[in-house]
Amino acid sequence: MAIKALDLFDAYNQNKLPKDLAYLVSSFINIQTGYTRYEIISYSGVKAIYLEGDGLTFQSQGQKLHILVEPATYPHKGTEPYLRPREEQIPLRFKEVEILTAKNQSKILIAREPIESLTSFTVTKPQGFNISFIFFNNPEIYATMALFLEKSFNQDAAVPQADAKKAAQEVIAIVQKTMSFKGSHG
Numbered sequence: 001m002a003i004k005a006l007d008l009f010d011a012y013n014q015n016k017l018p019k020d021l022a023y024l025v026s027s028f029i030n031i032q033t034g035y036t037r038y039e040i041i042s043y044s045g046v047k048a049i050y051l052e053g054d055g056l057t058f059q060s061q062g063q064k065l066h067i068l069v070e071p072a073t074y075p076h077k078g079t080e081p082y083l084r085p086r087e088e089q090i091p092l093r094f095k096e097v098e099i100l101t102a103k104n105q106s107k108i109l110i111a112r113e114p115i116e117s118l119t120s121f122t123v124t125k126p127q128g129f130n131i132s133f134i135f136f137n138n139p140e141i142y143a144t145m146a147l148f149l150e151k152s153f154n155q156d157a158a159v160p161q162a163d164a165k166k167a168a169q170e171v172i173a174i175v176q177k178t179m180s181f182k183g184s185h186g
Helices: 008-013 141-155 161-178
Strands: 005-007 022-029 036-052 055-070 097-101 107-111 115-117 121-124 131-136
Touching (some): 008 055, 008 131, 022 141, 036 121, 036 141, 036 161, 055 161, 107 161, 141 161
Antiparallel strands (some): 022 131, 036 055, 055 115, 055 121, 097 107
16 A cells, blocks of 8 residues: 655655655644644755755645635734744735634634745744645545545644534645646646
8 A cells, every 4th residue: 555644854864765756745744822833835957955954855846735724713803824933933924815704713724825935944843732744646635635634634723623624625626726737836
């Protein structure tokens, strides 16, 4: 059976990182507040992958999609995402994200378009409850990523199950439309 996903840093240590056509998904969870940031990166044509500081650097073109999950009690919900405290910000404005409101009044902010990285990008080594996974290119990649996101939205970010499923499907639709390997990566 083919591997569908692995912890990013375990895959690196086992020399299992593909040089072409893969997705990286990272989550950054604030355990005290429930505020969660996600990054999905698609990449292709890697020239080199190496440890640098507290992260893994890919010399490759990539595209990064940002997602935020705000609990109902989040105190900075009126602040543009790019102006929030450093560990809570993403480089986007409200007009650049889709906002879904869950039954429990938490909000899921999904970037409408990925941001291009033309030369290299670095994925920070996760600490605490944070994670970074690599999803391997296979026929079930989008279903696997959708299930992963749905479970994470629900279990890690406290989004009700039905809303977590809807948000995960929305994210995957954007990924397939704007970050698939058929376009600039293929």
